[in-house]
Amino acid sequence: MADQYAQSGGDNRPAGIPAIRWEEPPEGPVLVLLDQTRLPAEEVELVCTDASVLVEAIRSLAVRGAPLLGIAGAYGVALAAARGFDVDEAATALAGARPTAVNLSVGVRRARSAYRAELARSGEPGQGARAALAAARQLHQEDAEASVRMAGHGLALLDELLPGGGQRILTHCNTGSLVSGGEGTAFAVALAAHRAGRLRRLWVDETRPLLQGARLTAYEAARSDMAYTLLTDSAAGSLFAAGEVDAVLIGADRIAADGSVANKVGSYPLAVLARYHHVPFIVVAPVTTVDPDTPNGASIEVEQRPGFEVTEVAAPQVPVTGAGGGIPVAPLGTQAYNPAFDVTPPELVTAIVTEEGVVSPVTAEGLAELCGRSRPV
Numbered sequence: 001m002a003d004q005y006a007q008s009g010g011d012n013r014p015a016g017i018p019a020i021r022w023e024e025p026p027e028g029p030v031l032v033l034l035d036q037t038r039l040p041a042e043e044v045e046l047v048c049t050d051a052s053v054l055v056e057a058i059r060s061l062a063v064r065g066a067p068l069l070g071i072a073g074a075y076g077v078a079l080a081a082a083r084g085f086d087v088d089e090a091a092t093a094l095a096g097a098r099p100t101a102v103n104l105s106v107g108v109r110r111a112r113s114a115y116r117a118e119l120a121r122s123g124e125p126g127q128g129a130r131a132a133l134a135a136a137r138q139l140h141q142e143d144a145e146a147s148v149r150m151a152g153h154g155l156a157l158l159d160e161l162l163p164g165g166g167q168r169i170l171t172h173c174n175t176g177s178l179v180s181g182g183e184g185t186a187f188a189v190a191l192a193a194h195r196a197g198r199l200r201r202l203w204v205d206e207t208r209p210l211l212q213g214a215r216l217t218a219y220e221a222a223r224s225d226m227a228y229t230l231l232t233d234s235a236a237g238s239l240f241a242a243g244e245v246d247a248v249l250i251g252a253d254r255i256a257a258d259g260s261v262a263n264k265v266g267s268y269p270l271a272v273l274a275r276y277h278h279v280p281f282i283v284v285a286p287v288t289t290v291d292p293d294t295p296n297g298a299s300i301e302v303e304q305r306p307g308f309e310v311t312e313v314a315a316p317q318v319p320v321t322g323a324g325g326g327i328p329v330a331p332l333g334t335q336a337y338n339p340a341f342d343v344t345p346p347e348l349v350t351a352i353v354t355e356e357g358v359v360s361p362v363t364a365e366g367l368a369e370l371c372g373r374s375r376p377v
């Protein structure tokens, strides 16, 4: 049945899309971002000359996704230090730019600690700046390596849960190379299944209201020549009912100590659907996304975004995350409920896949044991 669905074609370009890079032109160091608000229409780069430009890029989702936010936050601290700005002020602004993805504050903290330690040792701000940059580069590299390991663990888990191959995987939001130093989290697992010849279809939720699935995951899937089909979020139920989904793979923005998972709004309904239809619901995230200081799902701060993202659609070439100004799809003055994330309780999660291995069943003890094997910060 799956192959009857319409699908955009792949162009066979490499899957790796540099979402972020550090450059040192003669005018001074800069952080270059692929502006994700403009995809897939245009591949436009955004050059950050100081941390305040990066803070705005984070708020507007030009740079986004939990692991990449951590990397960006670390480079942002390095940028402030290298350009002679107040590092503590920049670090506070960066860490507070978005509240839910814990990776952002982890990345900021890591670069700031490196800066402070080197400044205290050498008394040289320039040395401190170099230490912050080294910390950011290391986090970037570690995330790339974590991607490879998550893909390996995730593929082995899929093979165990779905013997016989022919996997039809449903994913939500965007979790590929656009959010990572490597090939991502959940998407990296789907990509591994594709390369192993076992992915029959990637079902891509469009991910209302900002369409990270339609704009970004479909873009990545096409570039990787995967068999993929886009659906509206509300079509997922009928897809499960038709027996067309073998597994759900999603990422995470924060995983609480009890295994509760905050991810893009719409993830929790998928978990409920998956449980009802006896389909595995698998979360893929690096250990930097697990926050031992957040005890449970109720303690996770869920970002609320502006109502115009729901009441308007973006005009062509105009990012909807601007100051409104899109095309209204609701009567003027309509109030909107627009949480950016929701929280899935651990009992609905079949497994959490990290670079350190797999937790299943998902328990606080299992998670603590697994994450204790690595020391993120």
Ligand code: MRU
Residues within 6 Å of the ligand: 061, 064, 065, 066, 067, 101, 172, 173, 174, 175, 176, 179, 184, 185, 186, 212, 250, 251, 252, 253, 263, 264, 265, 340
């Ligand atoms: O609001 P966004 O686009 O930053 O949300 C991103 C997500 O929800 C991703 O699924 C999550 O960060 C996991 S990325 C590996």
